Amino acid sequence: MTTDSKRKGIRLPRPLAIFVWAYMVWNLLPVVAAMAFSFNATRSRSQWQGFSTQWWSGTPLSLFDNEEYTAALKHSLELAAMTTVISTVLGTLLALVVTRIRGVAKRPVNFILMIPIVTPELILAVGLYLSLTFITVWPFSVVELGTPAQVVGQVTYTVGFVVVIIRGRIAVLGDGLEAAARDLGAGPIAALVLVLFRLLMPAVLVGAMISFAFSIDNFVITQYLSSDSSTVSIPMYLYTNARGGNTTPALNALATVLVVTTLLAVALASLLYRWATRRESVASDVTGTVALSA
Template sequence: MKRTPWFLWLSAGAGFVFLWVPIVSLVVYSFNASKLVTVWAGFSTRWYGELLRDQQVIDAVWVSLRVALASASLAVALGTLAALVLVRFGRFWGKPILRGMAAAPLVMPEVLLGLSLLLLFVTMERVVGWPQGRGIVTIVIAHTTFCLAYVAVVVQSRLADMDDSLEEAARDLGAGPVRVFFDVTLPLIAPALIAGWLLAFTLSLDDLVVASFATGPGASTLPIVIFSKVRLGVSPDINALATIILVVVALGVALAGLAMRRRN
């Protein structure tokens, strides 16, 4: 049996240490009794209690969840329509423009995207009177704009690999276009829709730059609140919040892996 070179083990170990040591230290210091993050003063869960009593963080969590749910759902609906047009429709005037507009948020810097959306919202409010100010609605519109591109790419790849003969057989049996879509196409692309929704939900929940341009007073998402707190110095309650997010994500990944393993 061929032995693995020692430098590969060393490189892998160094990579895991680089990735996991900061995360482990964050989790450990979330149970620190001291207010100083880098000074260990004994084991305590007081900061988790302080976090649960922080109304600003709780409100930010609910705002982020509402925005992410709405943005992901709208992105899936619009991204699926864009993917259908790009894959199933033939050549028509404006198709290259539509393809470029659908892919632009993937490569456009977030600062540029956020600034352009801010100018759009200000201009719309001045011309048509909507939206009045910036808040949850403008954040949802902004997040839907860049999440739509990711969903379109995922669904487009699935549609390109799908067998068209199944839809043609349904049409030959008398099904109309709408029924073919809901009875044949939609179930076949359902895994791509779920993957696109989860990707859009994660991107919306994690976004800071675009949301900071699109938001206004009283509509701060969780990344914005965390960033504002960290600018004044990292506190143990932020470590507690990061630990809770880490645990939730780890449980979600574990449950998804278990479900996939049972299915296989």
């Protein structure tokens, strides 16, 4: 009875359903194809000639055996690790402070926080590049192009997302539980650590995963703020080599690593959030935010 009425309730018109399915396939096809060719038996990246893992490992040209690839992999992971930690810590602190701002400063602060998110990435990258290269006063003078500048650039961008996610969580929670902790004898620090941080944990984890996924994927900022060949990330390597003639399916393997890590990070964020908030009866809109930013 119930399944019947459910089916009747949201029956899609057939043309619309076909359109949706077509869109799904269109979305997945290029990515799946690119990933599949990393397992091709020959050098071709367009003609399927049998299954093999040779482009992943085993030969000098394989992804995990070639210095060029592993350097890019390593550098990307390093950048992602640093960006994740720094932007999560900074973003959490910023969110805590920003939600406590009252009065006239509230609107301008919220607006300025959004600037890195709404500015075209290219503008942000160029701006950062120029600041770090030509401004000779602290702190611009100490950040050198290469890894330090790349991390600073990525954090500048991701911290805004972390703030938005955590601020949303704080808004959902309200200050009732913190007040309850104070009422029951906890000092201000104890209330913050025992109650607020504990409750913010899911959002903090989500923020971390989003930062990670962004960092791994990022091209523009990372490219602009790089120095030499030791600061080439996966996306940078792909961009420089993907259209060249001398490429192998190892490049597809590299791309596969990129896609899978990003997807894993986002999936993990969503799962962790659900797991950590499973005892809360209050539905929250943070999962919605995650879906949007992913």
